[in-house]
Amino acid sequence: MGKPHQGEVEQSTSRLPLGIDLIVRVGGVLSAVLILVMLAVTAVNVVGRYALGNPFRGAEEFTGYLVVALVMAGAAEAYRRGDHIAIDLIRSTRIPGLKHVSNVLYHGSVLAFAVILGSTGWHTVSFSRDFESYSAGYLETPMWIPQSALLLGAFLLALAAFGRLVQEFTGRTGS
Amino acid sequence: MTTLLIFGGLIALLLTGIPIFAALGLMGSAVLWIYEGKLWAVSDVVFSTLNLSTLTTIPLFVFMAQVMIKAKVIEDLYDMTNTVIGHLRGGLGVATVAACTVFAAISGSSVATALSIGASSIPQMKRFGYPERDALGVIAAGGTLGILIPPSGPMILYAIVSEASIGALFLAGIIPGLLIALIFAAFCVLQASRRTSISAPDWAGWEAAMAAIKRSIWALLAPPVVMGGIYFGIFTATEAAAAGSIYALLIAVFIYRNFSWKMLYDCAYQTMRTSMMVFMIIAGAAVFGHAITIIRLPVAITEMVAGMGLSATGFILAVMVLIFILGMFLETISIILITTPILLPTMIHLGIDPVWYGVLLMVNLELALITPPVGMNLFVIKGITNAPLSEVVKGASPFVLLMIFSLALLIAFPSLATWLPYTAGFGR
Amino acid sequence: ATEMRCSHQLPPAHHIAKVVDRWAAEVEKLSEGELDVQVFGADSLVKANDNIVSVAKGDIECAFSLNFQWGKTLPLMNVTLGPYTMSSIDAWKKWPTSDAAKLLEDKLEEKGVHNVVWMFQTNTSVFTTKGRFLKAPADFQGIKMRGLNKAFDAGLTAMGASTVAMPGSEVYQALATGTIDAAVTDVAAGYSRKYYEVQDHFTVVPVLAAYLHGYVNPSWYAGLSDKSKAALQKAGEEAAGWALEASQEAAAAAPKQLEEKGVQVYIASDEENAALKAAMKPAFDAEFAKETGEDGAKLLELIEKLQ
Ligand code: NA
Ligand code: NA
Numbered sequence: 001m002g003k004p005h006q007g008e009v010e011q012s013t014s015r016l017p018l019g020i021d022l023i024v025r026v027g028g029v030l031s032a033v034l035i036l037v038m039l040a041v042t043a044v045n046v047v048g049r050y051a052l053g054n055p056f057r058g059a060e061e062f063t064g065y066l067v068v069a070l071v072m073a074g075a076a077e078a079y080r081r082g083d084h085i086a087i088d089l090i091r092s093t094r095i096p097g098l099k100h101v102s103n104v105l106y107h108g109s110v111l112a113f114a115v116i117l118g119s120t121g122w123h124t125v126s127f128s129r130d131f132e133s134y135s136a137g138y139l140e141t142p143m144w145i146p147q148s149a150l151l152l153g154a155f156l157l158a159l160a161a162f163g164r165l166v167q168e169f170t171g172r173t174g175s
Numbered sequence: 176m177t178t179l180l181i182f183g184g185l186i187a188l189l190l191t192g193i194p195i196f197a198a199l200g201l202m203g204s205a206v207l208w209i210y211e212g213k214l215w216a217v218s219d220v221v222f223s224t225l226n227l228s229t230l231t232t233i234p235l236f237v238f239m240a241q242v243m244i245k246a247k248v249i250e251d252l253y254d255m256t257n258t259v260i261g262h263l264r265g266g267l268g269v270a271t272v273a274a275c276t277v278f279a280a281i282s283g284s285s286v287a288t289a290l291s292i293g294a295s296s297i298p299q300m301k302r303f304g305y306p307e308r309d310a311l312g313v314i315a316a317g318g319t320l321g322i323l324i325p326p327s328g329p330m331i332l333y334a335i336v337s338e339a340s341i342g343a344l345f346l347a348g349i350i351p352g353l354l355i356a357l358i359f360a361a362f363c364v365l366q367a368s369r370r371t372s373i374s375a376p377d378w379a380g381w382e383a384a385m386a387a388i389k390r391s392i393w394a395l396l397a398p399p400v401v402m403g404g405i406y407f408g409i410f411t412a413t414e415a416a417a418a419g420s421i422y423a424l425l426i427a428v429f430i431y432r433n434f435s436w437k438m439l440y441d442c443a444y445q446t447m448r449t450s451m452m453v454f455m456i457i458a459g460a461a462v463f464g465h466a467i468t469i470i471r472l473p474v475a476i477t478e479m480v481a482g483m484g485l486s487a488t489g490f491i492l493a494v495m496v497l498i499f500i501l502g503m504f505l506e507t508i509s510i511i512l513i514t515t516p517i518l519l520p521t522m523i524h525l526g527i528d529p530v531w532y533g534v535l536l537m538v539n540l541e542l543a544l545i546t547p548p549v550g551m552n553l554f555v556i557k558g559i560t561n562a563p564l565s566e567v568v569k570g571a572s573p574f575v576l577l578m579i580f581s582l583a584l585l586i587a588f589p590s591l592a593t594w595l596p597y598t599a600g601f602g603r
Numbered sequence: 604a605t606e607m608r609c610s611h612q613l614p615p616a617h618h619i620a621k622v623v624d625r626w627a628a629e630v631e632k633l634s635e636g637e638l639d640v641q642v643f644g645a646d647s648l649v650k651a652n653d654n655i656v657s658v659a660k661g662d663i664e665c666a667f668s669l670n671f672q673w674g675k676t677l678p679l680m681n682v683t684l685g686p687y688t689m690s691s692i693d694a695w696k697k698w699p700t701s702d703a704a705k706l707l708e709d710k711l712e713e714k715g716v717h718n719v720v721w722m723f724q725t726n727t728s729v730f731t732t733k734g735r736f737l738k739a740p741a742d743f744q745g746i747k748m749r750g751l752n753k754a755f756d757a758g759l760t761a762m763g764a765s766t767v768a769m770p771g772s773e774v775y776q777a778l779a780t781g782t783i784d785a786a787v788t789d790v791a792a793g794y795s796r797k798y799y800e801v802q803d804h805f806t807v808v809p810v811l812a813a814y815l816h817g818y819v820n821p822s823w824y825a826g827l828s829d830k831s832k833a834a835l836q837k838a839g840e841e842a843a844g845w846a847l848e849a850s851q852e853a854a855a856a857a858p859k860q861l862e863e864k865g866v867q868v869y870i871a872s873d874e875e876n877a878a879l880k881a882a883m884k885p886a887f888d889a890e891f892a893k894e895t896g897e898d899g900a901k902l903l904e905l906i907e908k909l910q
Contacts, residue, residue, distance in 0.1 A: 064227050
C-alpha cells in the first residue's frame with residue numbers, strides 16, 4: 001500500500017486540523033487492537049470446544065459485535081489515509097478548478113453519509129433502549145450497547161470529513 | 176424507467192469519484208427517502224450486515240497473509256516457485272492460479288481469497304517481472320473461485336433457499352472450479368508468452384529445486400494444516416481464518432524468528448486498513464440493496480423474466496443475462512436471496528436441475544465480483560495495490576470473457592457439473 | 604391499496620412458508636384488495652434477528668418470527684420450548700383462542716407489536732447424530748451439540764452435553780466434519796436441511812414445540828379500516844388451522860422420508876420420553892422461572908389447562 005502509483009490520485013494523508021487527527025488515529029489503534037482480540041476470542045473458542053469440551057458459547061455472537069466495532073472505530077482512520085476506494089477518473093485530473101470541486105464532492109459525500117449514519121444510528125440506539133431489545137443469542141446483550149458503535153463510527157467519520165473540508169477551503173494542511 | 180434512473184444515478188454518482196461506499200449508501204438513502212419517506216433503515220441495515228461472525232474471515236485471512244508477508248514466508252514461497260517452474264513461461268501465473276484454487280478449498284469467501292492471495296502475490300509477481308495489469312487480473316479472477324470450490328458460503332445459502340442438496344452442490348462445484356482454474360492457467364501461459372518483460376531463467380536443477388522446496392516447507396504446509404483442521408472437524412470454515420493466523424504467527428515466531436510485538440501491531444494495523452475499505456463497501460452495498468429490494472425493483476425484473484414463457488434453454492439464457500446484469504450492481508448474497516425464490520417454481524416446472532442451476536449461478540456470481548461498476552474483487556485488488564481501478568478492470572476483462580465462455584460450456588455440457596454428485600449417489 | 608410488507612426467515616419451499624403465502628392471499632381477498640400483502644421470505648428483506656424491531660419501528664409493516672427469536676426481549680414467548688410442555692396436538696388446536704395465547708398477545712401489544720396470526724410449526728423434534736441413537740439421558744454425556752437457546756440448552760447441559768453456538772449456515776458442514784457431534788431440530792427441518800447427508804441416527808422425540816407468529820406495527824394497524832382489520836382477524840384464524848394441518852402432515856411424512864434416505868430413524872418410547880423429561884425439565888423450568896417470574900408461572904398454569 002502507501003507506495004505512490006502512476007496515474008493514482010494524490011491522496012492527502014496529511015494531518016487533520018483542529019486536533020481531529022489524534023482522535024481519528026486513536027480510533028485506528030482501537031480497530032487494530034480489536035482485530036487481535038477477534039483472533040484471540042476465535043482461537044480460545046476453538047481450543048475450548050475441541051480440547052476442553054467447554055465452549056465459550058457467546059463467542060459467535062461476540063465476534064459479530066467485534067466486526068461492527070472494529071469497522072466503526074477504523075473507518076475514519078482508513079479515510080484519513082485515503083484507503084477508501086473510489087472510481088478515480090475525475091479526481092486524477094490535473095485541472096485545478098475541477099480538482100477542487102471533486103475534492104469537495106469527495107469529502108462532502110463522506111460527511112453526508114456520516115451524518116445520515118449518525119442520525120439514523122441515534123434513532124436505532126434509542127429505539128433499542130426504549131424497546132428493551134436483547135439479542136436472541138446466549139449473551140442476551142442489550143442491543144443498544146453494540147449498536148452504539150454506529151454513533152462512534154459516524155462521529156469519527158464526520159469529524160475527519162469535516163477536517164478535510166476545512167483544509168480544502170483554507171488550503172491549510174494542518175501539519 | 177425507475178430502474179434506469181436508479182442504476183443510471185448510481186453510475187453517475189460513482190463516476191464523480193466519491194468513495195464507493197458513500198455512493199452506494201447515499202443512493203440507497205435517496206431511494207429510501209423518496210419511496211419510504213424515512214431513513215431509519217440505514218443504520219439498521221449497516222448494523223445487521225456487519226454484525227455477522229462469518230465476516231471475521233475477511234480480516235483474519237488478511238492478517239494471516241500480512242504475517243506471512245512480514246515474516247518473509249511468502250518470499251521464500253515465491254522464490255521456490257520461481258526456482259521450480261520459473262523457467263516455464265507463465266509458470267508464476269499458473270502457480271498463482273493454483274494458489275487461488277488451493278485457498279478456495281480452505282475459504283468459503285471469494286473476497287477473502289482475493290485479499291489474501293493478492294496481498295502476498297502481486298508484489299512477488301511484479302518482482303519477477305510480471306506486468307502489473309496481468310497480475311491484477313489473474314488475482315481478481317482467480318480469487319472468485321472461492322465460492323465455486325467447496326466450502327462455499329453462497330452455495331450453502333442457495334441450497335437452503337432452493338432445497339437442493341448441499342453435499343451434491345459442493346461436489347458439483349469441484350469439476351467446474353478446476354476447469355475454470357485450468358482455463359485461467361492456460362490463459363496465463365498464453366499471455367506470458369507475449370510479454371517480453373517476464374524473465375525466464377534457465378532451469379536451476381534438481382538440487383536447487385529441492386533446497387528451495389525445503390526452505391519454503393512451512394509455507395507449503397499451511398494449506399494442508401488448515402484444510403486438515405476443517406475436514407477433521409477441529410474448526411469450522413469460518414474459524415479456519417483464525418487457525419491459519421495462529422499457524423502463521425507460530426512459524427513467524429518459532430521458525431523464522433524474525434517477528435516482534437511491533438510487527439504484530441503493524442500487521443493488525445495494515446489488516447485494519449484493508450478490511451475497512453472492504454467492510455465499508457459491504458455496508459454501503461447493503462443499504463443500496465435494501466432500498467431497491469423494499470421497492471421490489473429486482474423482484475419485478477426477475478418476475479418479468481420468470482413470466483416470459485420461455486423454453487428451458489431460453490429461460491436459462493435469459494436468467495443468466497438477468498443475473499449478469501444484477502451482478503453489475505448487487506452483491507452475491509442479495510442476488511441469491513432475491514432471485515432464487517422467484518425463479519424456482521418456473522425452474523421446477525421446466526424440469527431444470529437445481530444442482531446444475533446452482534453451479535451456473537455460482538459461476539455467474541463469480542462474474543459479478545469482477546464486473547464494474549460494483550465488483551467486490553475489483554475493489555479489493557485496487558485497495559491492496561493502490562492501482563487505478565481502470566487498470567484492474569482492464570486486467571480482469573479477459574477473465575470476464577473466459578468465465579462467460581466457461582458458463583457457456585456448463586450450459587452446453589451440464590454433466591460437467593452434475594456427473595460427480597450423481598455418480599457419488601446424490602439422487603435428483 | 605395499503606402496502607403491507609411482511610418479512611420472514613423461512614425458505615420458500617418450507618411447509619409454513621407456503622402457509623404464509625396462502626395467508627397473504629387470503630388477507631388480500633378478504634380485505635377486497637384494500638391490503639396489498641408483499642411477502643419477503645428467506646431473510647431477503649430483513650434478517651431474522653431484526654424482524655421484531657423493524658416492525659416495531661415501522662421500517663416494515665409486518666413480520667413473522669419463530670418464538671425463540673424473542674429471547675430475553677420477551678422470554679415468555681419461549682414457553683413452548685420447555686421440554687414436553689406443549690407436546691399435544693389437541694392443546695395446539697385450542698391455542699389460538701386460548702387464555703394463554705391472549706396473555707401473550709397482551710404482552711406483545713405492551714411490548715410494541717400487534718399479533719395477527721399464530722402458526723404452529725412443530726411439536727416433533729429429532730436428535731441427530733452418527734453411529735448411535737440419542738435416546739436416554741446418559742447418551743448425551745460428553746457430546747457437543749448445536750444448542751437452541753439458553754433455557755432449552757440448560758436441559759441439554761443437565762444431561763451432560765455441551766452446547767455450541769454457530770451460525771445456521773455452518774451447521775451442515777460442522778456435522779459433516781464432526782466439529783459438533785449432534786443437533787436437535789424440527790423433524791421436517793432435519794429432512795429439508797439435508798442433515799441425513801451427514802448424520803445417520805435420528806431419534807424422533809416430542810421434546811419441544813415451536814411456532815411462527817405474525818405481527819404488525821401497532822400504529823399502522825390502528826390506521827386500518829374496520830374491513831382490513833376484520834380481514835386480518837379472519838385470515839389469522841384460518842391460517843392457524845392451515846398451519847396445524849401442514850405441520851402435522853410434514854411431521855408425519857418426515858420419519859419415512861428420512862428412512863428412504865437410508866438413515867436409521869427411531870421413535871422414542873413413552874418411557875424414554877419420561878426419562879428425558881425428568882432429566883431436562885427441572886433445569887429448563889429453573890431457567891424459565893428466572894427469566895419470566897410471575898408471568899411465567901401464570902402462563903404455565905394457563906397452558907396446563909389446555910392439555
Ligand atoms: Na471455497
Ligand atoms: Na459486479
